[in-house]
Amino acid sequence: MHWPIDLIVLTFVIFCAIAAISVKDLLGTAILFGAYSFMMCLLWAVMGAVDVAFTEASVGAGVSTVFFVAAVFRTSRRTKD
Amino acid sequence: MTDLLPLIVAKYNYWLYVILMMIGLYAMIAKNNLIKKVVGMNIFQTAIILFYVSIGYKKDATLPIIQNAHGGQDAHAAVIHAIDYINPLPHVLMLTAIVVSVATFGVAMALAVRIYQRYQTLEEDELRMRLSEK
Amino acid sequence: MKFLGVIIVCLTGGLLLYGTTDFPDWGDPSSPASTHLSDYYIEKTIEDTKVPNIVTSVLADYRGFDTMFETAVIFTAGLACFILLRDFRGKKERFYRHKPTGVVLHVKDGKKTLTVGKEFEHMDKDWVPSDLIIKTVCRILIPFIQIYAMYVVAHGDFSPGGGFQGGVIFGSSLILLAISYDLKTLVNRIKEKVLGIFAALGVLIFVGIAAICMPMGGNFLDYTALAPLVWDPHHVRALGMLGVEIGVGFAVMAVMAIIYINIVSEGRHDEGL
Numbered sequence: 038m039h040w041p042i043d044l045i046v047l048t049f050v051i052f053c054a055i056a057a058i059s060v061k062d063l064l065g066t067a068i069l070f071g072a073y074s075f076m077m078c079l080l081w082a083v084m085g086a087v088d089v090a091f092t093e094a095s096v097g098a099g100v101s102t103v104f105f106v107a108a109v110f111r112t113s114r115r116t117k118d
Numbered sequence: 119m120t121d122l123l124p125l126i127v128a129k130y131n132y133w134l135y136v137i138l139m140m141i142g143l144y145a146m147i148a149k150n151n152l153i154k155k156v157v158g159m160n161i162f163q164t165a166i167i168l169f170y171v172s173i174g175y176k177k178d179a180t181l182p183i184i185q186n187a188h189g190g191q192d193a194h195a196a197v198i199h200a201i202d203y204i205n206p207l208p209h210v211l212m213l214t215a216i217v218v219s220v221a222t223f224g225v226a227m228a229l230a231v232r233i234y235q236r237y238q239t240l241e242e243d244e245l246r247m248r249l250s251e252k
Numbered sequence: 253m254k255f256l257g258v259i260i261v262c263l264t265g266g267l268l269l270y271g272t273t274d275f276p277d278w279g280d281p282s283s284p285a286s287t288h289l290s291d292y293y294i295e296k297t298i299e300d301t302k303v304p305n306i307v308t309s310v311l312a313d314y315r316g317f318d319t320m321f322e323t324a325v326i327f328t329a330g331l332a333c334f335i336l337l338r339d340f341r342g343k344k345e346r347f348y349r350h351k352p353t354g355v356v357l358h359v360k361d362g363k364k365t366l367t368v369g370k371e372f373e374h375m376d377k378d379w380v381p382s383d384l385i386i387k388t389v390c391r392i393l394i395p396f397i398q399i400y401a402m403y404v405v406a407h408g409d410f411s412p413g414g415g416f417q418g419g420v421i422f423g424s425s426l427i428l429l430a431i432s433y434d435l436k437t438l439v440n441r442i443k444e445k446v447l448g449i450f451a452a453l454g455v456l457i458f459v460g461i462a463a464i465c466m467p468m469g470g471n472f473l474d475y476t477a478l479a480p481l482v483w484d485p486h487h488v489r490a491l492g493m494l495g496v497e498i499g500v501g502f503a504v505m506a507v508m509a510i511i512y513i514n515i516v517s518e519g520r521h522d523e524g525l
Binding site: 087088090091092095096099100103104106107108110111 | 305307308413414416417420423424431511512524525
């Protein structure tokens with residue numbers, strides 16, 4: 038494993054996490070959360086956990102974003118913080 | 119300085135995982151929106167999964183799939199050394215944890231939709247106000 | 253609340269950062285996690301099970317109980333979504349669109365229905381004209397996604413993949429159908445009962461394969477006892493794992509579709525994204 042890749046992706050993950058919880062629009066949170074999951078998947082692939090990375094790519098970045106958007110569609114995009 | 123650098127190289131990953139976990143915990147405690155809280159819970163969960171996967175990592179080792187063994191022939195007599203392969207046990211445990219996390223996420227979203235149907239809001243303080251009205 | 257949250261988070265984070273000083277170094281091959289049990293798994297997998305992917309063999313064979321109850325957890329999540337959201341009352345008002353002219357009919361009596369086909373089509377309140385390009389691309393893409401999902405399940409013994417991933421990919425192909433056409437297409441194509449039966453069938457396949465081992469003279473989940481039943485007794489544990497993974501795939505596929513349909517239509521199964 039090359040540590041620069043690891044460090045760069047990990048920094049992106051932390052930025053995505055901060056952005057996902059601080060943006061004032063739930064649809065934006067959904068997309069940033071999908072990006073967060075995908076970065077996480079890259080991190081696991083770098084660490085050699087290919088099965089976990091595959092699961093995260095299909096589950097975290099795929100299906101849970103869809104559930105999120107479906108729930109936002111049925112509730113509201115509004116959020117105060 | 120000379121003995122600080124190896125310490126940073128050996129441990130910086132764990133520090134960043136702790137920061138990620140703190141972000142998730144903060145969102146769970148301080149955010150007002152219920153869906154934001156669920157996102158915080160997921161960030162917390164992935165930080166812990168990340169920590170578990172990272173303790174299975176070995177330097178100079180390859181993926182946990184045995185080489186030259188497709189088809190399961192007995193022909194290869196090469197001895198398999200555990201040090202050549204990344205520890206698969208944390209991967210297995212965390213694989214199940216990820217799938218359980220999507221199941222809990224789905225149930226949480228269903229609960230959020232149900233709460234919105236009844237109270238027309240997802241903000242915690244407004245929800246508390248509506249509850250005290252009745 | 254925010255201030256209190258910051259204090260709690262900083263305390264927890266400080267304690268954990270203090271705790272990291274005792275952790276083994278990054279990538280240390282002799283760390284406690286990598287020395288005791290996992291060595292056995294790595295060295296004996298090929299000898300015991302003939303499966304190269306260690307993660308699959310540990311998941312479905314050595315630690316089969318873990319996966320079995322986890323499949324039960326997935327099934328329970330689908331059940332919980334169904335119970336929370338399912339609404340059998342149906343909607344009072346319906347909208348229909350006359351295709352050749354584009355006239356919209358608004359039917360207020362809930363009992364009256366029109367036959368949908370060449371002349372009329374269902375409509376939502378926030379109806380948008382269906383896009384030909386998206387529909388065609390998705391119609392071509394969906395079978396390939398499903399074949400890939402089956403490949404992932406079947407090839408899980410040799411490469412990354414397995415029941416969970418294959419099931420999720422199959423379920424997402426169903427969700428793609430619902431998004432690119434509309435929810436009614438999916439609900440008419442695959443009935444709710446069929447999805448429920450698939451979810452239960454997946455758990456039943458897993459528990460069934462595990463339980464058949466007992467009358468055959470082995471322990472619960474001991475696939476070697478199934479040797480007289482299969483055509484290739486040499487690879488019996490690999491075949492047992494494949495059967496179990498197919499069960500997991502069924503359950504996960506059905507549960508993903510159930511959760512999506514219930515959330516997006518608020519349990520009425522009529523209109524959605």
